[in-house]
Amino acid sequence: xxxxxxxxxxxxxxxxVATAPATFAATPDNILVIANRIDDITTMDPAQSFEFxxxxxxxxxxxxxxxxxxxxxxxxxxxxxxxxWTVSEDGKTITFKMRAGVKFHSGNPVTAADxxxxxxxxxxxxxxxxxxxxxxxxSAENADQTIKQIDDMTFSITTDAKxxxxxxxxxxxxTIGGIVDSKTVMSHEKDGDMGNDxxxxxxxxxxxxxxxxxxxxxxxSLTSFADYYGGAPKIERVIVRxxxxxxxxxxxxxxxxxxxxxxxxxxxxxxxGSKDGISILSDLRGRLMYISMNQKDPNLSKPKVVEALxxxxxxxxxxxxxxKGQYTIHQAFLPRTYLGEIDDKPYSLNIEKAxxxxxxxxxxxxxxxxxxxxxxxxxxxxxxxxxxxxxKANIKVTLEVGTGKATLGVYRAREHQIYVGAWxxxxxxxxxxxxxxxxxxxxxxxxxxxGLLAWRNSWALPEMSKxxxxxxxxxxxxxxxxxxxxxxxxHQKRSPFAIMFQKxxxxxxxxxxxGLNTGGxxxxxxxWPITK
Amino acid sequence: MGFGRIAxxxxxxxxxxxxxxxxxxxxxxxxxxxxxxxxxxSKSTYDEAYRQLGLDKPVIVQFLYFLWDVVRxxxxxxLLTARPVLDDLIRVFPATLELATVGTIIGVTLGVPLGVIxxxxxxxxxxxxxxxxxxxxxxxxVFWIGLIGLLVFYGKLGWIGGPGRLDIFYVDIIPTxxxxxxxxxxxxxxxxxxxNAVSHIILPAGLLAYYSLAYxxxxxxxxxxxxxxxEYITTARVKGLSEHAVxxxxxxxxxxxxxxxxxxxxxxxxxxxxxxxxxxxxxxxxGLYITTALLSADMNAVLGxxxxxxxxxxxxxxxxxLLYKYFDPRSK
Numbered sequence: 018x019x020x021x022x023x024x025x026x027x028x029x030x031x032x033x034v035a036t037a038p039a040t041f042a043a044t045p046d047n048i049l050v051i052a053n054r055i056d057d058i059t060t061m062d063p064a065q066s067f068e069f070x071x072x073x074x075x076x077x078x079x080x081x082x083x084x085x086x087x088x089x090x091x092x093x094x095x096x097x098x099x100x101x102w103t104v105s106e107d108g109k110t111i112t113f114k115m116r117a118g119v120k121f122h123s124g125n126p127v128t129a130a131d132x133x134x135x136x137x138x139x140x141x142x143x144x145x146x147x148x149x150x151x152x153x154x155x156s157a158e159n160a161d162q163t164i165k166q167i168d169d170m171t172f173s174i175t176t177d178a179k180x181x182x183x184x185x186x187x188x189x190x191x192t193i194g195g196i197v198d199s200k201t202v203m204s205h206e207k208d209g210d211m212g213n214d215x216x217x218x219x220x221x222x223x224x225x226x227x228x229x230x231x232x233x234x235x236x237x238s239l240t241s242f243a244d245y246y247g248g249a250p251k252i253e254r255v256i257v258r259x260x261x262x263x264x265x266x267x268x269x270x271x272x273x274x275x276x277x278x279x280x281x282x283x284x285x286x287x288x289x290g291s292k293d294g295i296s297i298l299s300d301l302r303g304r305l306m307y308i309s310m311n312q313k314d315p316n317l318s319k320p321k322v323v324e325a326l327x328x329x330x331x332x333x334x335x336x337x338x339x340x341k342g343q344y345t346i347h348q349a350f351l352p353r354t355y356l357g358e359i360d361d362k363p364y365s366l367n368i369e370k371a372x373x374x375x376x377x378x379x380x381x382x383x384x385x386x387x388x389x390x391x392x393x394x395x396x397x398x399x400x401x402x403x404x405x406x407x408x409k410a411n412i413k414v415t416l417e418v419g420t421g422k423a424t425l426g427v428y429r430a431r432e433h434q435i436y437v438g439a440w441x442x443x444x445x446x447x448x449x450x451x452x453x454x455x456x457x458x459x460x461x462x463x464x465x466x467x468g469l470l471a472w473r474n475s476w477a478l479p480e481m482s483k484x485x486x487x488x489x490x491x492x493x494x495x496x497x498x499x500x501x502x503x504x505x506x507x508h509q510k511r512s513p514f515a516i517m518f519q520k521x522x523x524x525x526x527x528x529x530x531x532g533l534n535t536g537g538x539x540x541x542x543x544x545w546p547i548t549k
Numbered sequence: 550m551g552f553g554r555i556a557x558x559x560x561x562x563x564x565x566x567x568x569x570x571x572x573x574x575x576x577x578x579x580x581x582x583x584x585x586x587x588x589x590x591s592k593s594t595y596d597e598a599y600r601q602l603g604l605d606k607p608v609i610v611q612f613l614y615f616l617w618d619v620v621r622x623x624x625x626x627x628l629l630t631a632r633p634v635l636d637d638l639i640r641v642f643p644a645t646l647e648l649a650t651v652g653t654i655i656g657v658t659l660g661v662p663l664g665v666i667x668x669x670x671x672x673x674x675x676x677x678x679x680x681x682x683x684x685x686x687x688x689x690x691v692f693w694i695g696l697i698g699l700l701v702f703y704g705k706l707g708w709i710g711g712p713g714r715l716d717i718f719y720v721d722i723i724p725t726x727x728x729x730x731x732x733x734x735x736x737x738x739x740x741x742x743x744x745n746a747v748s749h750i751i752l753p754a755g756l757l758a759y760y761s762l763a764y765x766x767x768x769x770x771x772x773x774x775x776x777x778x779x780e781y782i783t784t785a786r787v788k789g790l791s792e793h794a795v796x797x798x799x800x801x802x803x804x805x806x807x808x809x810x811x812x813x814x815x816x817x818x819x820x821x822x823x824x825x826x827x828x829x830x831x832x833x834x835x836g837l838y839i840t841t842a843l844l845s846a847d848m849n850a851v852l853g854x855x856x857x858x859x860x861x862x863x864x865x866x867x868x869x870x871l872l873y874k875y876f877d878p879r880s881k
Contacts (some may be wrong), residue, residue, distance in 0.1 A: 050717055058843055061633055217631040230721070232640070233630035234841060235833045256717055260831050264696055265712050268704050274711050 027183035043273045046549045047253040049530070052260040052269055053279040056234045062216035063135075063195030065144040069204060069541070072192045076541035077239060077255070079195030079222035082113060082132060083186050085445075087534040087543035090354055093494060094186045098127055098196055098223070102186075108492055111186075115170040119246045121198040122220070122227040127174040135198035136164045136174065146193045149444045153180060153188075183356065183494040187446035190540065199219050225250045225545035234259055239544070250545040268526050269457075270295060276549070277533065278525040283342035286523045294528050303352045303442040303538035304520035305450075306344060306399065310513040312475040314434050317513065318384070321378035326435075327364045327515045329406045330372040339398045340518060347519035349505040350454040354537035356494070357447045357501025363509055368409045375410055383411025390437040391424040399517075400437050429467040431475050440470070444454050445539035447501045448489050455508050456485040474513050481507065550848050555870075559863055564616070566859040570852050575608070577822045624853035629845055634853035637838065641730025642857060643712060645827075645834035649819035651750055652757030653730075657812055660762035664769025668777060669796055679766060686763030695829040698752050703798060710749035712831040753830040757823060763813040768811045772804040806877050813869035820861045 044050050057068040063079050066072065084097040099113040120129040140150050154177025155163055166172045176185065188194070198213075198221035205215035212221075220228040225247065226239035239255040257488045258275070260266045266278040267285040271292055281289060292299040310317040310326065317323065332346045349359045375381050386407070390400040397418060404414040419427070427433050442449040457471035457478055458464075466472040471482075484504050491497040508514070519538075526533055532546040582598050599605060603614050618624070624634035667679035704708045710716060714730055723730075723737040731750070734742040776782065777800055785795045822836020835854055842850035 044717070048717075056629075059629055214631075231832070233627075233632070233637070234837065236720075256720075258713065258717070258831065260712060261828050262696075262831075265699070265829060265831060268699055269711055272711060274717070527630055 034039045050275045051277040052266040060217040064139040067146040073541040077226045081194040110175045112173040121223045300535045302520040306518040307516040325371040325374035331366045344518035352538040357498040388435045389433040625849035627850040628847040642837045643710040645822045647729040651754035655758035657763035660765030662768035667770045683763040715762035
């Protein structure tokens with residue numbers, strides 16, 4: 018279907034050139050119309066929502082205790098509903114002081130009681146994203162003691178061990194950190210569900226926009242909240258329509274019936290981007306593509322061989338051909354825009370150097386190796402590219418293509434030699450990736466730490482595991498960032514992971530739309546700074 | 550066929566349909582309990598929900614429960630939309646109904662005369678053109694033709710509305726009564742919304758019409774050819790009746806009955822919802838709804854949608870049976 022589709026789109030493109038210029042109709046200045054795939058929204062409850070489109074919606078409707086400022090992500094989390102906070106001596110208790118004079122959409126004031134209720138609620142409901150909070154030791158049983166109101170405008174949370182303040186606060190910027198209007202939610206409680214059912218289709222937040230309606234798989238619309246503490250947004254209405262097809266989104270954008278197209282494929286980006294009045298915004302996403310080498314394998318466990326293979330990958334060739342517009346070269350385990358990100362790219366295709374390294378390792382005649390890859394087009398293409406470049410250094414590759422489940426099964430059982438993988442971070446803190454790429458306290462088969470990528474590749478890294486653990490507890494944000502930078506540089510040199518690419522997402526926007534930020538790898542889209 | 554017998558046929562057909570959908574729902578490798586209680590639930594919570602769902606009862610009893618739920622219009626809640634499936638169906642089905650009805654009306658208005666003319670002028674250039682038109686209708690991928698149609702008529706010429714049922718600024722202006730915007734806008738007396746809806750529906754409905762036209766015109770042609778060979782036609786001609794009367798009154802008159810079945814089936818086919826058309830035109834209909842539900846294993850929604858589609862088929866069949874009775878002198 019894909020080849021067929023691109024062929025048809027090619028024909029469509031010719032048709033555009035052949036006919037007269039389009040008549041153009043613009044949307045009004047106070048309304049923003051967006052085409053996006055929103056069929057993954059199943060609930061709007063911040064305690065349960067864990068999908069991209071749901072995160073976008075939530076970010077604009079629910080304020081959080083701390084949040085990322087779309088004007089500058091590199092500053093990290095900034096005060097939002099929490100005006101300030103202090104950390105106890107032992108580093109376990111954080112006391113938040115709430116911002117005064119903030120209102121919910123209902124008109125109720127935002128107080129410490131709402132924050133306590135929201136966090137306890139998320140822990141007690143224990144839905145999919147709850148691990149983001151429960152990893153700090155909160156549980157349904159202890160939530161009443163560990164998340165405690167002190168007075169009207171102050172409350173505290175107490176973790177089970179010392180964690181870096183930035184780790185805890187980064188996690189509170191996730192969708193699950195959205196603060197709900199406790200009075201409104203409690204009035205809709207049914208059978209002790211803490212309003213979970215009601216919040217699926219309704220909202221009770223204090224963010225810059227409030228929900229007008231949501232029609233599943235069809236559209237949602239928001240209207241600006243006049244009493245938003247940061248000032249009512251300029252755009253009064255935001256309408257997001259579910260448009261499945263990239264070509265349809267492009268047509269609507271070119272025609273001026275929408276302002277923003279979120280899901281253009283590379284062909285449509287190239288086509289629409291060349292039109293007057295349309296610009297393309299590229300933004301980084303969290304997903305990484307990597308290959309990893311099982312350290313149980315006699316050849317692959319030689320450090321020189323690992324290094325050689327990292328020089329046998331045609332990073333640039335792949336980026337500029339079949340991954341064009343979808344992935345960009347990135348060689349460290351933290352996606353860019355994360356705290357502690359580095360942009361070092363030490364490796365590039367260098368066959369001579371790789372051959373020299375293989376000689377040093379005593380395998381200059383090459384060897385046979387199997388690459389496990391799941392049946393997804395871009396991953397197979399990556400594996401085929403590896404097959405070509407590895408062959409230039411006499412490494413003969415057999416591809417084993419399997420279903421996602423089967424391939425993952427081999428990987429988790431540590432039975433692969435080389436695996437082509439993708440990894441997406443779960444929450445906006447460096448530990449989400451460091452804790453799996455650079456952490457493996459027990460490398461034995463019996464440990465069965467199948468959630469850890471380092472364990473899956475049988476890579477014992479006692480020193481680095483300690484460093485990763487220390488970084489989780491470092492209270493100072495700058496020092497912590499420096500620690501991750503150091504870990505990643507070491508990881509680039511020594512690890513059996515060759516991280517290759519980071520996902521990018523391209524958005525088509527009408528040129529009169531200013532101030533769009535789709536959230537990078539760490540958060541969702543922000544509608545409120547947008548102007549036309 | 551008396552009323553009692555019709556009711557009996559409908560009941561048996563529906564029970565059969567419900568039984569099959571029920572069995573499909575049961576053999577699907579999806580645990581309905583797990584999707585309610587979540588993966589972290591304890592054994593006792595799980596067992597409790599298992600009992601509440603009646604899964605510990607014999608299959609036949611479960612089926613009776615299911616029947617009772619369906620009769621009350623309770624299809625459960627959709628996992629995807631977090632709303633009762635019935636509400637969802639009430640929302641999406643009118644969109645498809647509206648599209649299919651307009652499509653069928655256009656298809657019949659053009660398809661029947663085209664078929665008749667092709668039969669009368671058998672072997673001439675008119676017949677050949679009619680055949681080519683029909684063949685193209687059969688074989689063009691809707692994905693492509695829909696997109697090109699949008700590009701030309703919406704993108705370039707600006708004659709029609711774009712994807713969706715209305716321009717964004719007309720959405721939610723008129724109250725929902727039937728869910729069919731063409732009718733609702735007239736009820737509300739809002740002609741602006743009506744014409745906007747017309748400009749949006751015309752292309753997707755035209756596309757669907759093209760498909761049913763292709764089928765209807767080919768069938769009409771072959772029915773007509775069969776009739777035109779009959780002796781009563783020769784008799785009519787010998788009698789000195791005008792060619793017009795022979796073709797349109799005598800021949801077409803006798804073709805009506807089988808044609809009704811063809812039209813009803815093609816209408817029912819459109820009412821199932823055309824996934825591709827609905828995708829290209831962002832038309833929130835039942836085809837898109839069932840497909841999306843199927844892809845995410847949302848069984849309540851799939852079963853509910855299947856029952857509705859089945860019901861539509863049964864109703865249209867009965868309706869065409871009743872029309873038979875009306876049109877066919879022998880069954881009087």
